Amino acid sequence: MGYDSSLIEMLMPKILETIYSISISGGMVTLDEVSKRLGVPTSFLEDVLKLAREKGLVSSDSLNLTDSGREFILRYRQAFIHDKLIHGRHGVSSLYSDSMSEHLKYDHNLSDEDLKSLRSFLSKFDGNIDEAEPLTNLRRGERGIFIYAVGGHGMLRRLSDLGLTPGIELEVVSIASLGGPIVVKVRGYEIALGRGVASRIYVKRLR
Amino acid sequence: MVKKRINIALAGQPNVGKSVIFNNLVGGSQIVGNWPGKTVEKAEGKLIYGNYEINVIDLPGTYSLSSYSEEEVIAREYILSRESDVIVNVVDASVLERNLYLTVQLFELEAPVIVALNLMDVAQSKGIRIDVDELSRILGVPVVPMVAVTGRGIDVLVKTIIDVVEGRVKLSPTQFKYGKEVEEKISTLSEYIKRYLPQLCSKYPPRWLAIKLLEGDENVLKIVENSENGKIITLLVQEFVDELERIHGENISSIISSERYGIIGRDILPKVQFIEREPISRTFSDKLNYWTTHPILGYPILILVFLTIFYAIFTGGGLFEEVLSYIFDENLMPWISEIISGILPETLSEIVINGFFGGLIATLTISLPYILPFYFILSVLEDTGYMPRVAYLMDAFMHRIGLHGKAFLPLMLGYGCNVPACLGCRVMERDREKLLLSFLVVLIPCSARIVVILGIVGEYIGFIYALMLFLINIIVIVLFGYALNKLLPGCPVGLIMEMPDYRKPVLRAVLLKTWHRVKDFIYDASPLIVAGSVILETIYQLNMFPLLSYYASPLISGLLGLPAVTAFPLIFGVLRKELALILLQKVLGSSDLNLVLNVKQMLVFTIVVMFFIPCIATIAACVREEGWKRAILISLSTIVISILAGWVTNIVLTFLFGL
Ligand SMILES: Nc1nc2c(ncn2[C@@H]2O[C@H](COP(=O)(O)OP(=O)(O)O)[C@@H](O)[C@H]2O)c(=O)[nH]1
Ligand SMILES: [Mg+2]
Numbered sequence: 001m002g003y004d005s006s007l008i009e010m011l012m013p014k015i016l017e018t019i020y021s022i023s024i025s026g027g028m029v030t031l032d033e034v035s036k037r038l039g040v041p042t043s044f045l046e047d048v049l050k051l052a053r054e055k056g057l058v059s060s061d062s063l064n065l066t067d068s069g070r071e072f073i074l075r076y077r078q079a080f081i082h083d084k085l086i087h088g089r090h091g092v093s094s095l096y097s098d099s100m101s102e103h104l105k106y107d108h109n110l111s112d113e114d115l116k117s118l119r120s121f122l123s124k125f126d127g128n129i130d131e132a133e134p135l136t137n138l139r140r141g142e143r144g145i146f147i148y149a150v151g152g153h154g155m156l157r158r159l160s161d162l163g164l165t166p167g168i169e170l171e172v173v174s175i176a177s178l179g180g181p182i183v184v185k186v187r188g189y190e191i192a193l194g195r196g197v198a199s200r201i202y203v204k205r206l207r
Numbered sequence: 208m209v210k211k212r213i214n215i216a217l218a219g220q221p222n223v224g225k226s227v228i229f230n231n232l233v234g235g236s237q238i239v240g241n242w243p244g245k246t247v248e249k250a251e252g253k254l255i256y257g258n259y260e261i262n263v264i265d266l267p268g269t270y271s272l273s274s275y276s277e278e279e280v281i282a283r284e285y286i287l288s289r290e291s292d293v294i295v296n297v298v299d300a301s302v303l304e305r306n307l308y309l310t311v312q313l314f315e316l317e318a319p320v321i322v323a324l325n326l327m328d329v330a331q332s333k334g335i336r337i338d339v340d341e342l343s344r345i346l347g348v349p350v351v352p353m354v355a356v357t358g359r360g361i362d363v364l365v366k367t368i369i370d371v372v373e374g375r376v377k378l379s380p381t382q383f384k385y386g387k388e389v390e391e392k393i394s395t396l397s398e399y400i401k402r403y404l405p406q407l408c409s410k411y412p413p414r415w416l417a418i419k420l421l422e423g424d425e426n427v428l429k430i431v432e433n434s435e436n437g438k439i440i441t442l443l444v445q446e447f448v449d450e451l452e453r454i455h456g457e458n459i460s461s462i463i464s465s466e467r468y469g470i471i472g473r474d475i476l477p478k479v480q481f482i483e484r485e486p487i488s489r490t491f492s493d494k495l496n497y498w499t500t501h502p503i504l505g506y507p508i509l510i511l512v513f514l515t516i517f518y519a520i521f522t523g524g525g526l527f528e529e530v531l532s533y534i535f536d537e538n539l540m541p542w543i544s545e546i547i548s549g550i551l552p553e554t555l556s557e558i559v560i561n562g563f564f565g566g567l568i569a570t571l572t573i574s575l576p577y578i579l580p581f582y583f584i585l586s587v588l589e590d591t592g593y594m595p596r597v598a599y600l601m602d603a604f605m606h607r608i609g610l611h612g613k614a615f616l617p618l619m620l621g622y623g624c625n626v627p628a629c630l631g632c633r634v635m636e637r638d639r640e641k642l643l644l645s646f647l648v649v650l651i652p653c654s655a656r657i658v659v660i661l662g663i664v665g666e667y668i669g670f671i672y673a674l675m676l677f678l679i680n681i682i683v684i685v686l687f688g689y690a691l692n693k694l695l696p697g698c699p700v701g702l703i704m705e706m707p708d709y710r711k712p713v714l715r716a717v718l719l720k721t722w723h724r725v726k727d728f729i730y731d732a733s734p735l736i737v738a739g740s741v742i743l744e745t746i747y748q749l750n751m752f753p754l755l756s757y758y759a760s761p762l763i764s765g766l767l768g769l770p771a772v773t774a775f776p777l778i779f780g781v782l783r784k785e786l787a788l789i790l791l792q793k794v795l796g797s798s799d800l801n802l803v804l805n806v807k808q809m810l811v812f813t814i815v816v817m818f819f820i821p822c823i824a825t826i827a828a829c830v831r832e833e834g835w836k837r838a839i840l841i842s843l844s845t846i847v848i849s850i851l852a853g854w855v856t857n858i859v860l861t862f863l864f865g866l
Binding site for chain 2 (some may be wrong): 002004005010011013014038039040041044072120128148151153154155156158159160161163165166167168173175176177179180181183185187188189191192193194195196197
């Protein structure tokens with residue numbers, strides 16, 4: 001059974017990228033190795049390679065990328081990182097997305113530590129770039145637009161399930177004393193957010 | 208005639224009146240238990256209606272159907288199991304937008320949904336008018352307006368369910384479309400899923416799989432990755448997620464949620480919900496909210512509320528207990544023992560009388576006077592909506608020990624009885640928090656232990672010293688919590704909690720809830736108390752206690768400086784904590800402790816009792832919530848803490864105060 005041609009085309013960059021990663025890290029590029037890394041069947045890889053050879057991205061007698069293949073991969077990666085970091089509205093928060101972390105770790109050999117310091121470094125500018133500030137800066141009665149939140153999957157999921165989605169207007173209803181939670185009103189109901197959670201929620205203050 | 212069986216399930220967000228509707232439907236016939244292998248409550252009941260036998264399941268209340276919490280997973284697996292002929296989606300008409308968020312997801316699951324639009328009275332008082340017919344037309348399913356507390360709409364709801372089952376009303380749930388880019392990805396993905404993962408499509412709707420994959424749902428990712436060709440699909444998902452995140456500049460879960468809220472805000476709300484006027488003054492509820500969350504006065508109010516509750520339970524319960532013990536101990540027991548000792552040889556009859564009947568009566572004399580009023584007040588507080596305010600006020604403090612505001616309630620419950628406290632640990636969303644909290648709640652002195660503290664230290668040394676013990680208790684709990692938070696793997700999660708409006712509780716619902724909790728307590732606790740009591744009585748009758756105090760003496764006398772016989776009340780205390788006091792007087796041969804113990808020994812003994820192994824009923828509750836392994840670990844930790852605390856007290860009092 002052959003695989004769907006547009007599926008093959010969509011996944012070709014990912015496969016070629018893996019081949020590239022293996023080769024620059026000095027590994028032996030074999031179909032089995034690629035298949036092991038990505039978990040996809042070799043029959044699928046063969047279909048992809050057929051297309052890549054037709055396009056002249058992989059040499060016809062081995063699994064090595066051709067010059068234009070390498071160029072193709074570099075362009076693909078650049079576009080990715082460029083889009084995310086520079087044009088993405090929310091530079092730092094994108095650094096928390098899994099796919100971005102994976103890319104940085106994988107392609108640029110960044111360790112978890114590096115990634116952490118990169119995040120904290122960029123977060124210094126992030127508020128300025130977006131004109132966003134932590135929710136904790138708002139006083140009782142002030143309103144703001146929710147821009148983004150920084151945190152783990154679970155927290156982001158919960159926030160957006162409860163209706164805190166980018167662009168939504170919120171109002172600070174009350175602030176507990178002694179570093180307790182902040183209650184915001186969104187979409188007509190109230191949500192209490194622990195101070196730690198609130199400090200990772202970025203909003204644009206409304207005057 | 209054989210009745211036709213119909214299965215339905217109630218699904219909805221928390222606090223939308225699901226339980227009230229459930230009670231209205233099935234009345235007293237309900238069975239409350241747990242979902243298999245889970246610590247999430249499952250309520251099931253039957254309704255006979257004409258020629259139909261309708262089996263109703265109350266699913267856990269959830270805001271969404273991702274895999275954020277155990278509740279969400281249970282609800283969605285149940286719906287996917289297709290066991291129900293109809294899913295009744297209970298919706299809060301006064302918070303329609305957020306409630307429809309769940310409705311849209313139920314539609315994605317391709318469940319046979321009908322909508323029960325509840326709390327119409329509250330919506331009206333907020334000045335919200337809802338065009339029910341239009342909502343039904345847009346959704347493509349019946350919508351029944353309801354006020355569950357007055358019973359309005361219940362009958363129509365049942366008739367609608369039957370109409371749907373009999374095919375008189377066709378469900379044609381609208382398939383809502385996401386925004387262009389996301390929709391494209393969803394349809395491409397679901398095409399590939401149909402093509403390459405046909406084995407999954409018999410169980411899950413392909414479109415739903417596609418949406419969940421994009422959302423990064425861990426459970427679905429796992430299922431897909433484990434099937435043949437699954438990795439190709441997840442690779443494609445990665446590509447799509449990257450692309451969407453690039454276009455939108457946002458995290459994928461925000462994107463999908465935004466789109467869902469977008470569907471609601473664009474395609475549904477503007478056509479069905481009309482704000483007619485400003486809300487008529489809901490001054491009382493608002494004022495109550497203002498004062499109970501006040502940054503300063505909120506705290507004294509909270510303290511006052513809990514003190515009142517405990518005072519009421521203690522005095523009321525004390526009176527009640529006297530009445531009961533008059534009935535049981537003065538009248539029933541002599542009568543029982545006469546009969547039994549007439550039939551059985553002496554040792555055996557003692558075991559049966561004191562062990563078996565004593566244990567049985569003990570269960571009743573704890574559960575009726577204390578547990579019953581306790582659960583009643585708890586249910587009232589829960590149904591009014593005060594609990595989230597408590598969590599709000601205490602959040603900052605609870606963070607110090609790696610928990611969040613919701614953990615305060617179980618700790619507070621512990622002062623009444625550790626059993627509900629243990630069961631209450633399930634309010635924590637994550638396993639780590641649940642475990643941490645379970646370690647702590649069993650250290651809280653329950654009412655029985657308070658009796659011991661007051662009866663020894665309060666009586667013989669001074670009330671102020673008794674208060675000091677409570678303070679020491681809190682300090683130890685905070686330190687232990689702090690240490691556990693550092694030790695346990697993972698990191699604490701923050702508080703994200705809805706603050707619902709205050710509502711007037713419904714007596715019937717409160718009574719039912721109380722009844723189920725008390726019944727559970729009796730079912731769970733009594734066999735263990737009886738068994739434990741029989742075993743201990745046997746040990747006693749076989750005269751094994753001297754042996755025991757002999758072996759315990761290095762610990763008890765050496766480390767703690769107590770008479771070796773006090774091992775006996777400590778161990779018996781595992782049955783019921785107040786026994787520790789009664790037995791202490793018994794083994795020391797005097798009801799005036801002044802004559803047999805010095806001040807230091809009284810303090811040490813009380814401190815040990817305060818922390819020592821939770822009673823057997825608590826252990827049972829702990830096993831039920833956390834499993835055997837953890838229950839044993841938790842019990843062991845209390846032994847270590849109690850002995851350490853007693854030892855330190857002994858040393859400090861000896862060397863610092865020369866006692
Ligand atoms: N005013 C009003 N209150 C309601 C209605 N339905 C439920 N309630 C109240 O809402 C609260 C939550 O109800 P409950 O059934 O426990 O919600 P559940 O979390 O969905 O099970 C309780 O205090 C109920 O008395 C209703 O139709 N009108
Ligand atoms: Mg309920």
